[in-house]
Amino acid sequence: MPRSANVHTTSWVPTLALIVFLQLLSIVLLPSAAHARQSEPQVTEAQAYEIMDQDGNVLAQKNADAEMPMASITKIMSAIVALDSGKSLDDVVTLSQDLSFEEGAQLIGLKKGDTLTFRDLMLAMLVYSGNDAASYVAIATSGSEAAFVSKMNEKAAELGMRHTHFANPHGLETDGHYSSAHDLVVMGRHALEDYPFIAQAVMTRSITIPVGGVERTYASTDHLMDTYGGLCGIKTGAVAAGTTFLGSSKQYGLQTFSCVLGCETYDGRFTDTAALMDWAYNEYFDTVVFSKSTSPIRVSNYSLGFWGKVVTRTETDVEGRSYAGKGISYQRTELRSSLLDSDSPVAYASWYQEGRPVAHAVYETGKPIANLPSFNVFSLPLFVDVSELIAA
Numbered sequence: 001m002p003r004s005a006n007v008h009t010t011s012w013v014p015t016l017a018l019i020v021f022l023q024l025l026s027i028v029l030l031p032s033a034a035h036a037r038q039s040e041p042q043v044t045e046a047q048a049y050e051i052m053d054q055d056g057n058v059l060a061q062k063n064a065d066a067e068m069p070m071a072s073i074t075k076i077m078s079a080i081v082a083l084d085s086g087k088s089l090d091d092v093v094t095l096s097q098d099l100s101f102e103e104g105a106q107l108i109g110l111k112k113g114d115t116l117t118f119r120d121l122m123l124a125m126l127v128y129s130g131n132d133a134a135s136y137v138a139i140a141t142s143g144s145e146a147a148f149v150s151k152m153n154e155k156a157a158e159l160g161m162r163h164t165h166f167a168n169p170h171g172l173e174t175d176g177h178y179s180s181a182h183d184l185v186v187m188g189r190h191a192l193e194d195y196p197f198i199a200q201a202v203m204t205r206s207i208t209i210p211v212g213g214v215e216r217t218y219a220s221t222d223h224l225m226d227t228y229g230g231l232c233g234i235k236t237g238a239v240a241a242g243t244t245f246l247g248s249s250k251q252y253g254l255q256t257f258s259c260v261l262g263c264e265t266y267d268g269r270f271t272d273t274a275a276l277m278d279w280a281y282n283e284y285f286d287t288v289v290f291s292k293s294t295s296p297i298r299v300s301n302y303s304l305g306f307w308g309k310v311v312t313r314t315e316t317d318v319e320g321r322s323y324a325g326k327g328i329s330y331q332r333t334e335l336r337s338s339l340l341d342s343d344s345p346v347a348y349a350s351w352y353q354e355g356r357p358v359a360h361a362v363y364e365t366g367k368p369i370a371n372l373p374s375f376n377v378f379s380l381p382l383f384v385d386v387s388e389l390i391a392a
Contacts, residue, residue, distance in 0.1 A: 041279040043272040047242065047262030050181040051276045052189065054255040055356065059284050060276065064182040067163050068261045071237025072106070072129045072221075073184055073246045074171030076191050078137060079126055079198050081151045085141045089119035089197070093140045099132055105172060107132045108218065109211050120209040125170075126201040128218035129236060134170035145169055159186055173239040184259040188234050188246045192257075202233025224270045228277065238266065245269040249277045252287070252321035253358075256280050284324055290351050290359045291318040312346050312363050320351060320359030328353050 041060050043049055048063035058064075098112045108130035118140060124133035138148035145168065152166040164184075167177035191198045203225065208217045221236045230251040237244035242262035249256050258276045263269040291314050322328055330351045347363040 039279070039283060041276045043260065043275050045263040045265065045268035046260035046272045048181045049258065049260045049272065049276060050185050051256055051258040051280055052185050053280070054189075054257075055354075056189070058182075059256070059280050061182065065163050065180045066261075067178045067180055069173050069177065069239050069241040069244075070164075070171060070179040070184060070261065071173070071239040071244045072131075072171040073179070073235045073237045073244055073259070074166065074169065074177070075125050075129060075134050076187060076198065076235050076246065077152050077155065077166065078134050078148075078169040079122060079201070080187075080191055080195060081148065081155055082122065082137050082141045083195055083197060084151075084155070087118055087141055089117065089122065091118045091140075092116070093118050093121060093136070095136055097139075099135050101131055102172060105131045106221075108209075109216075110136060111212060114210070114212060116210050120207075122197070123201055123204065123207045124209055124218065126198065126235070127204050127207050127220050129221045130218075131170040131172060135168075138169040156183070156187075159183075159190055161186060171237055171239070173241060181259040181261050184246050184261075185257045188248060188259065189257045192232060192234060192248055198234070199232070202235060224273060227270075228274050236269070243269040245273050247273040247277070251281055252285070254281070254285060254321050281321075285321045286324050287319055288322050288328070288359075289317055289319050290330075291349070291361045293317055312365050314361050314363055318359050318361040322351075322353050322358050326353055328358065 041049070041051070043062075046062070048066045048068060050061040050064040051059045053059055092115060094115045095110055095112050101107060106129050108124045108128060110124075110130070110132045118137075121133050121137050121140065124130045125137055135145055138145045142148035142151060148169055149166050152169065156164045156166065161179065161183035163178075163180035163182070165176055165178060167174050171177070192202075202222070204220060205225065206217055206219045208215050210216075222231075222233060224245070224247065225231050225233075228249060230249045232248040232250055232255065234248055235246045237246075242264065243266055244261050244263065245259070247256075247258045247260075256277055258273055260269050260272045260276070263272060293314050293316050328351055330349055332347055332349045334347045346365055349361045349363065350357055351359040
């Protein structure tokens with residue numbers, strides 16, 4: 001359950017002592033993380049994993065620098081290098097050669113003479129994970145797979161991927177082709193943040209492209225999209241050494257980036273990814289109620305009459321997600337010192353954690369209320385429940 005930043009009393013005793021007590025209590029009970037991290041992620045198959053937040057903080061890891069086969073996660077780097085080349089996605093590509101692949105490789109079925117757009121080639125590589133599509137992307141961009149792979153390794157060095165070396169553009173298992181969970185998380189974060197085409201492609205459920213003169217439909221290999229709320233992609237992989245998944249998700253305004261390597265089964269890579277993400281949102285982050293609609297920050301004279309008071313509060317409860325065990329600060333902006341009428345914005349408040357905004361509130365005046373004590377406190381928050389008075 002969300003941790004409430006407010007407490008309630010059932011009566012209003014208009015004494016100076018109570019007012020001072022409430023103000024002191026507000027300082028003690030300002031929103032804060034509810035608990036420190038209690039456990040490690042419960043993965044079942046991954047030999048190596050890492051999960052990182054949107055700010056680049058590593059939340060959990062195991063063997064994160066171990067150099068292992070990355071399988072088709074490779075294709076994310078292929079997409080990055082292809083987009084960096086400046087080649088237009090609308091360019092028409094005519095395949096000039098046939099390619100051969102090992103038996104059982106995931107293929108679109110492209111052949112010499114096929115004509116399609118560069119966009120279709122990229123989508124075939126990212127959505128269906130076509131190994132032939134990845135090779136043709138490399139050739140269309142750099143003239144040869146070898147020249148393209150050289151650029152992939154240059155990009156890896158640029159991103160600081162110290163435990164990575166590419167030997168092909170598709171990820172089929174071969175000597176000298178490896179990466180680490182940490183390096184791949186870094187790559188995935190870079191891809192989603194800086195390449196809108198990749199971010200959109202890895203969330204695409206299926207594509208229809210011309211192959212051999214016939215329109216054919218291919219479904220995404222990412223089956224976690226339909227079962228995990230807030231998933232943002234990004235790429236599956238499978239080789240003899242194990243299945244893999246580079247993932248990202250966004251919940252409560254917080255985005256995670258994760259990678260699992262060396263899983264035993266196709267489903268295991270998704271199960272372990274979900275376990276990492278669930279752990280991050282449930283254990284590493286807290287849901288905090290920063291302001292409750294039933295707790296006012298001000299009670300003032302009604303400026304349009306002499307018979308009542310006006311209560312200032314948020315229309316609904318204000319919640320946010322914060323890092324567990326880390327302090328929260330806030331800034332308040334008061335728009336005016338006196339109230340002109342009801343239902344008007346009076347103040348704004350924003351809560352921050354290490355410079356990252358976690359919640360924002362707009363405080364408004366409500367309808368006039370009779371028979372409230374005559375004092376004016378603007379202390380954030382004021383822990384008094386006036387729901388019954390407001391309802392009256």
